[in-house]
Amino acid sequence: MAELFNVAKGKKVNALGSNTAAITDGITEAGVHWDGGAAPAQAIVDLGGFYRITAATLTTYYGDGRAYQFALYAGVRSSGMTLLYEQKTDEEATAEGYKMTFSAVVARYVKVVMLHNTANPSVHIADLAVYGEECPEYKEEAETAPKADPEDLAYGKPTRANVNDAFSFLVTDGDPESCWLGELYPRFVDVDLLDNYQLSRVVLTAPAFAGFDYSLYLSADGVNFEKAGSLTTTEKKTEAELALEGKTARVLRVLCTGTTQGANGASALCQVKAYGKKAGGEVLPTRKIIEMTTYEEWLRERENVDLSKLKDAKGQYNIQDTYTPADTVRALEGLIGRILGQMYVDWFVFRIDRSMRKNSYELSETENEKILIHADCGVSAATALNFYLKYYCKVQVTQQTKQVCMPEKAPHIAEKVCNSSPYEVRYAYNYCTLSYTMPFFGYDKWQRELDFLMLSGVNLILDLTGMEAVWVSYLQKLGYTADQAKDYVCGYCYKAWWLMGNLEGYGGPVADAWVLDTMEMARVNQRYMTVMGAQPALETFVGAMPESFGTLANAHLKEKGFSDVRPYMAPQGLWAGGFVRPNVLKTSYDGYSYLAKLFYDTQNQVYGQVSDYYCGDVCHEGGIVPADLSKPQMSAKILNELLVADPRAVWILQGWWSNPMKEVLDGFGALKQEHILILDLAALANPKWTNTKTWEGVEFGSTPWIFCILDNYGGRTGMHGKLKKMVELMDNARRKGKVLKGIGITPEGTNGNPVVFDLFWEMAWRTSPPDMDFWLREYAQRRYGLADQASFEAWKLFEKTVYGVESYDGTTKNNVINENASLEMGYCTGGYYKIGYDRELFERGVKTFMEDYEALKHSEGGIYDTVDLLRMTLTIACDDYFEVLKRARALGDRTTFRKYSEKFLSAMKLVSELSTYNEDELLGNWIGRGVDFTEDERTGHYAGFDLDMMAYNAKILLTVWASAPITNYANRQFDGLMDDYFLEMWSRLFKRVNKALKDKTEAPAKLGKECFTVGWAFTKPGKTYRRNAANPEGDGADRGLLAVYRDVKKHMGNREELQSLVKKQDAALKKKKLKEEKAALSSTIATNLEH
Template structure:
């Protein structure tokens, strides 16, 4: 008996000590980030808990006796505080386009305590498309880094639809589908985004059981880490999307959603008024709980996304029932909707509990739907921007507009409904300045002027002040990063990446080749930036940006050469066409050589990820095909004129020097034949594209000596 009492006393003491330890050192997940990313800082870090300010998250920074103290009201605020110290005092940073994290011999001291409060409840991240264009083949190591970056940038609400294959598999099995029918519904690894958004079914599959299990385990790790870092996941909810074959198995009321862009058959919409809807929703959410637990509070999913038909549905009643089923299975669940094009419709919003609804305004860099639609009919919303479509290359970002519109929305008529800011890129491996600025706006009470902010950015991006770099960035803000009042879907596109033709205005269906800035002034900016090269040798962030800026200069110059080619064709001037077309193809080869020197601009990085994805040889073959098909023709493969060809084109080495160059070579030979009055059909570009996607080549990078690279850059920016 005495032994039992002693044991209980010891257990009580250990629990009390554990509680004291947890209280004195909160935010262990944030401390772990420091150990992974800033080991030179981690041992000096002291984390403390302080209360929020009127419900708003806050952090404080101070230093004393070699210690760096971060006091914060949440894990998210603590991570943002850590990043704030690293950026603005240590002048270090991490990004999707390189890190500048060299160790400091002495940690900087603060003269006065800094205190920052966020005016927003939410700082949101990710688009469904980001998951497929950037993260299709992520491993846990990739996700661990991604979540560290998200936390450091203050994100506390993030779309997290990884591993939904397992939820759907379990649900469809219980609804009477066999394994073949399930496989025909689930999309491949590079096309999951559009499957979940109800745009297609099965494309890019089938996926193996091993791959489904792998993704479930990955999502479980992601959710566990997100909880440690104070990031709420937005899971994928049941909004009525069902396989188009369900109506063949059961007597149900569905609305055929027709075809999506490029000719894809959409899944059907199951009317919520049908009793089968409640059954399917309950099964879906029970499978969600089985795999991912019950501690989930946000669910995405948009009926009638991008052209789906709602004819025959009572939108208000349907929305109400969809939301009720979420909340019946997950009490107090919030439905997160995409504010894109005409979605969500006013009639749909009218049926919702607005206190449990959040609209993500996607296209803020071009539209002000939050204002035109009266704060989405008085619904809480998040202001965000897409900025990049298909993860296309291109220097672009309406930076000042980000700041102006957020401030205007916050202080305008519908300011009480503005609950946060966010980043919604279709692809995130580009333009790191856009993501840094947008997420930092979540911690600014006042209007931010870019000319004041950019100095701090360049200092922490490259590690130190430099007058040439600062002057270059001042010009970049006046050119590629300016905010013209034009509607533009992402960066201006490179003619190198276009399927060849006459007088091409867009590379992808909804893009533009027009440069809405002074290209000569942009070249001046790049030359000025390059002059600082000797001072930043070995600095990854500087070298990556330099390659990107020079790439843009070359792409801009190609417009002039392409115009000369078109003029020569119209005049039937063979000599001029040979000269201009030879120069054009040499420029492609130059661009390929330049980009092969940096992993962020090489298709090899993307293809290696795909080649390592999944456990079986069949998984790897299919993943590699997914990766290539997404870049070049997207799909479907029986539709040569698909609207989606080149939508996700990449101005990367390994693509430029192969399929893009091959297409242009075929075009040039064809045009020369026509000038000689030879009867020859236009090349079959679609056949070339599908064959390229089937090849197993990984297109490895080509090392180049520094002197050779420096000489190449100088030639390209002369």
């Protein structure tokens, strides 16, 4: 007899609850488990083939004396299984698990039904091991029973799902009791009818444990899906029908878009039935793979550069050999034309000299009084150009706005200006920036962003545009179909967390056209970087793989002569409480080098050898290093494979949480000095480079690093910055850092606080901090295009308040108005909604600033800052109203509550109105940029499903974040978002509290779970939002900004009044508490006397 082994390990599971993959991951630790919710709950395992099984071990949660009751079933089909074992007694759960033996039975499916937990209502499984041997002689018998509905076109037809695909067949098996389950939502199931049909109707059956919302899409080719309609089921009405009036389709897609389970609920579907008649016509084939051109082909066609003539014997080439200094000059002239206007190109003469000192420039004049910029590369030249524009022409270019009122002729340079950067690296972006700011950036938005970065002197940019193409191409080479590969790729707004190894597939799939279009756009963008002398940071192969990798890539790897990969796939547990992380391939696998090389070859085919910098972390934010793997050996292996692919490579690691682990750095040995670069991600608020214990010495144990500022989480709206402290700490690091390589910005969301970035990037070319008064005066002049005393005086006050005070976590404060509606006394939005500066001093700055509004309004920066300042004024006022409201509810004071709840809501409406004056703060533009991208003549075809998923991604991220919620983490003060989400929540709560206070009943303190319901309802399609910014002068329904300011002033100057009121409320609450305690004591005494 063959040796018995665990035939369930790594196999697919169909179950409700969270972390279903834990059931078969082979990890028996109690903390890494499936939570099935309230008993009874079941899980079905697909063994993937037929096995003769004789024993099993079920490990549950254990360690506190609890016991579980359960039953085990098995069968060759997912229905009609045989009972093998019952645990009916309360036997204590242990680390050894519940061991079961039974008579041998042939099975493909195993089901465990969890019946009881003595500790609490929920049931849990840490691991289910099923022991047996393969049974190749077993032949599955065909079903002989006639199908229940002979007219159902979908019965028995092929299916696929973008999650839990192994169980998608259940929706066409004819059994209304069977059910496909998919973790979280939105998720979908496709049914291929195998021919074209003129459909009359489709009927969906859902399970009865919850209500579900579905969208039905139809396709002729299995790629392009158009929406046919929506369906809803309830716990009592589990069947829903949609009339289709003869629409023709081959493939049906049922997207589960919501459920009454709420947060962390599952997608579910029991049956899909379709009715109609054959339509005739050509049956279009469904594509298996997405074909892609190589970078070498692209460069030859676009730039007439033949890389085959530049490669060495190992296929390596220097990307600098693909362009000339003349190409760089043309790129610089293009930048001037875009930013200033074509007429100003003739003002400048550029000389690019690669033999000059690195990162340096000279500014002078030619004999005919043109401005001569002499630099080592395009980035240095662009920095020189920006210096001239700022300090000679008094103009400004930021990410959001520009003030480019140029003088009539080029100002003279009296004396040559020579400058160089003390930093080898000037780096931009956090992984999160790619999702919180630029998920839908198209060609024009990216060009504007890159122009700003070039002017700022940035020479290393985290740019993972087009990474979808890398992974789809890579997985296709390993045996995946295009659809299977895209199941791993996340949705449009979730790229950051996918590429950091936190989640896979959520929000997807992306369109085929997106894979190709973003690859093309990446090549265009990175060519501009290359010619300018900047590099994109690409991806390091750290072994993160799809959950399906062991199943779908195994045959290919075995054909190549490698071992079975499945035992080498290490589960990584959950991220953020609700997302199953991708597995990690152990570096001990004998095919690891092959897989790493294939990845780098594929990445080069997509991007070319355009960079020597590669990002990627081992076990980001709590991932698990396999216990049987040496961390130093693991990191050494990863680096060595990178250096085989690119001998000049530098691996960039994030200094974040516990990373980089000391043992990981130990694995690099002496190689770290040339090939490792650590981002001290939040060096301003929480520096790690000064830590002397974790890495046995400062500067990460003398590992090269860069000083980064992380001044924003989630892309949240708000003014913030510590200007003086920032430049002081940067200068301190420059002077004391022995292995400091550079500086960088790593905000999770950018496009805010332009003053911070203006100063930060200027420091990249300075060797001492500036005089702040001088710098602020210059800043105000170039920002607004006028030498104005009032705006300068205002900025001096802002530098003492909003741009001068330490915040809780180094980023913008949380705003009460952008949080879940709650009036609990201890509720404080993460502990940092309160400002750390004088509100009255800040408001004095706002009033001073607004004195010159008539002059300021003519500049983009003037309008931008007016909007920012007035919104900040209102959000701070609401924080103070919040303190009053919490206490008024607790005291039962209806009059005060009604008065300040009206003020609170009034201020929220004004915040929304103010956002309409800034096109980047319009919800319609946040959502609409996805549509803009699809309508660009440079992009391909996108169907209705693709556009719907873009909109879902955009709305979900800003509200609940996902159906496994990280609620309001990415909150914004966009106009429509304020009105239809935040205002809706707070209005509901205030209405109920007001009514309760009026009726003298207990007033609710919060909306609780209803906040998620409001948020998810907001994500549904229907309402459209404005795309054009309001006219600051007023136009039609839009008021002028000055009129709005008059209303804002009603919320200013009341700090002292509110503080006095809060003191009185606190005294009253104290008195009330003493009275309640006295009454309770009297009641206790009376009760004791009675006895």
